[in-house]
Amino acid sequence: MNTFFTVLAFVSLALIPISFAFLIYAFFRKKAYRPRLIFVGCSIGLLIIATIGGTLTMSPEQRADIEQQRIAKQAQEAQEHAEKEAKKAQTATDKKQQDEQKAAEKKQKAEQDAKTKEQAAADAAAQKVFDNQAKYEKWVKEKGIIGTVPGLGDRIAEFEKKHKLSHGSSMPKAYDNDRFVVLADDRIEHMTIEHLRGNKIDPVISQMTPADGKEISAFVDDSDPLLAKHISIGHSDTLDIVLPTCKGYYTRMDVYDVPTGDYLYTILYTGNYDDPDTF
The missing domain is CATH 1.10.287 (Helix Hairpins)
Structure with a gap:
């Protein structure tokens, strides 16, 4: 029927x-x-x-079949709605994280710029105190630091005021759970800085180079098939005063893993990468 x-x-x-x-x-x-x-x-x-x-x-079978189809349709609509809401929530979360990251980077840059200006002003004020260049150079050698924070070219004693020795006392010395590995007799001439979490470059690296340093050349050394070395060579008049053998030159080398593209670590050392006479 x-x-x-x-x-x-x-x-x-x-x-x-x-x-x-x-x-x-x-x-x-x-x-x-x-x-x-x-x-x-x-x-x-x-x-x-x-x-x-x-x-x-x-028939009862037909009614059951129609009911199952209705339930399946409702379940599908509920799933699509849930997926839409989850996607919407994820988009909002991603946007929030991006905004927070941009705000943090902006704040960090502002703080770094403020410290750089403060250090430059302090150095200028210190130099103005002395009535000749010889006295200024003596002050730099005895008391002044080269970078915005103790780093390359500075006395190891100044660096140790900010960083905790990890282990041992022989060279090289490791600090802050092996994050910084340093070679120095009196002044630091070689540093290796490990990456931050997520293979990010530590922004403090730029503050550890001479505050008056200027980049004179930059290039990429890809001779090693596994490691790419982004090399920057700079010159600092202040570094020339405290470590005359390097003639004011210093080298920064950011090392990346070629297969993955991940940043690995940075090496800072006094001297020109292309001029052995400055080492």
Whole structure:
């Protein structure tokens, strides 16, 4: 019986647009449209009867199948809604993290710029105190530091005020859980600085180079298939005063892993990478 009502519903569905077409045709041709209007009503009534009859004569298996389809559709809609909300939440989280990172970088840059200006002003004020260059050079050798913070070219005693010795007392010395490895007799001539978490360059590295240093050349040494060395050579008049053998030159080498592209560590040392006479 259910099959009969199903067929009847399909037939009525086919008759409805046909009956409407006849009705519209009669209306525009100004023909009697009442019989056609009755035809439309009969088609719609037939569809209603077929729908009700099909519903009442539906077998338990068919009802269960329809219910399962309804539940599956609801579950799919719920899943799509959850995925949409999760994507929206992830997008908001990513944006928040990016904004926080930008704010932190901006703050860090502002602090670094402020320290650099402060150090430059302090150095200028210190030099102004002395009435000749010889006294200024003597002050730099005995008391002044080269960078914004103790680093390359500075006395090891000044560096140890800011960093904790990891182990041992022989050369090289390691500090802050082996993060800094230093070679120095009196003044630091060689440093190795490990990367931060996430293979990031430590911003303190730039502060450990001479404050008055100026870059004179930069290039990439990719002769090693596994390591790429980004090399920058600078010159500092103050470094020339405290370590004359290096003629004021210093080298920074940022080392990257070629297969992964990850940053590994940085080496700072006095002397020109291309001039052995400055080592």
